[in-house]
Amino acid sequence: MSAIPRFFRFIGELSHFGLRSLVEMFRPPFELQYFLIIMYDIGYGSLPLILAAGFSLGVVLSLHTRAILVQFGASALIPSLQSGSFFVEMGPLVAGLLIAGRVGAGIGAELANMRATEQIDAVESLSIDSFKMLVVTRVLACIIAMPLRTIFIDFAALAGGYFAEFLKSGMSPQLYISLAFQGMQWANYIPPTLKTAIFGFIIATVSCYYGFTINEGSSGVRRASTSSVVVSSLLIIIVDVLLVKIIFFFFPGSAA
């Protein structure tokens, strides 16, 4: 099959896979025990990475913006610039890409390995719907975990920014926080944070699709892992553009 029909076939299969996971989410039986294991792994397991990345990026952004803003006597704007840039765009996008790397690769590799070692057949042989148990739980966990991870990366970045500012100017935390949130509205925080639920859906759907459908032994595990990260990262960046336009449309205040 040539490239273009293959591409459209892939889009069709991926869309069907994602929609099926959404529909099955509301149909019993609900795999609560397995969902909690997955939620712990995806949510808690990625926390150190999220916190470290957020804190480091906060420090770096603060150092860069300080050098410029000080020249214009606008150093008081550093906290609000920091919170604005992270809460509105950088936090959600960076969290999405980090989770795509850590969780997406993990899901792709784990499911492809389960396929290769007959664990998915074993689930089916025990009269358990493998799609519900292995895919739906992961999609739901990613949808819930992504906004939570984004809140963590936002505040870790804010802490990093404060740390850099404190070392330079000795600013108090109370002043930094009040400057950071001065003039900001809920529309600046809530929609960008909630949009990451869609990133979570993309990451889980793409990764589960590759992991669940590739059946090529150990080389399949590598392919599922790599493809999961590449495709979900690309889709996150593309979908982010659309979501920003949609947020501006429904929340004009957030464009200020």
Place this chain on the structure above:
Amino acid sequence: MTAPIPVEFNHVTKEFAQRKVLDDVSFQVAQGEALCILGRSGTGKSVTLKLMIGLLQPDSGSVCIQSEDISNYSSQQLSRVRSQMGFLFQSAALFDSFNLRDNLALPLRRLRQGKSEDEIQFMIDEALKTVGLALDVNKMPSELSGGMRKRAGLARALVLGPKILLVDEPSSGLDRITASEIDDLLIRVKQQQNTTMVIVTHDVHGARRIADKIAVLDHGHLVGLGTPDQLEISENEVVRQLVSEP
């Protein structure tokens, strides 16, 4: 009323990528009987097992379990049929993210919903005791040796008390002594529980110990079916070679 036949293949054909893996295969396995399927690699032995438990559907012919044709069953109908069956996979296929207790609890919680948690724990302990892993109940699959994994897989297959046990390569990847221990376990289960068994294997020695009947597949065709002694004097050379002990 005649008793249902546990496993029956009627003119089953299965193709993958236009290659016939099974071609017009027919046989029956009687209640309490152990059938070992021998054959060279790639002759459709594992496919035969997957057809029996409904993981694959035949292209033509019928696969009957307890005299019910399951070839076109829905997942709900298959669920009922599978609740009477156990499957030991070649790689044991234990769930990596669960310890042994949870690996065994999963089918019990799903398929024996009337059972209390205490009853489930008792059944798990009994199944693990049967395979000699009673002390390893909290271990993760990654902490087990190849032989222990096989035994744990067997415990999971047995925990529901299946009427039919399907076993894929019980001795693969195991040394002779461990393979013999697995064979002993299968013989004991067959004798004590009168379980009908279908075992795919390359191990002629093990097959001759366990089997009441042996089926030989070659290039998708069933070329021999009978007791080991009957097959030793078969006119088909492949059958004689596969059934003769080295």
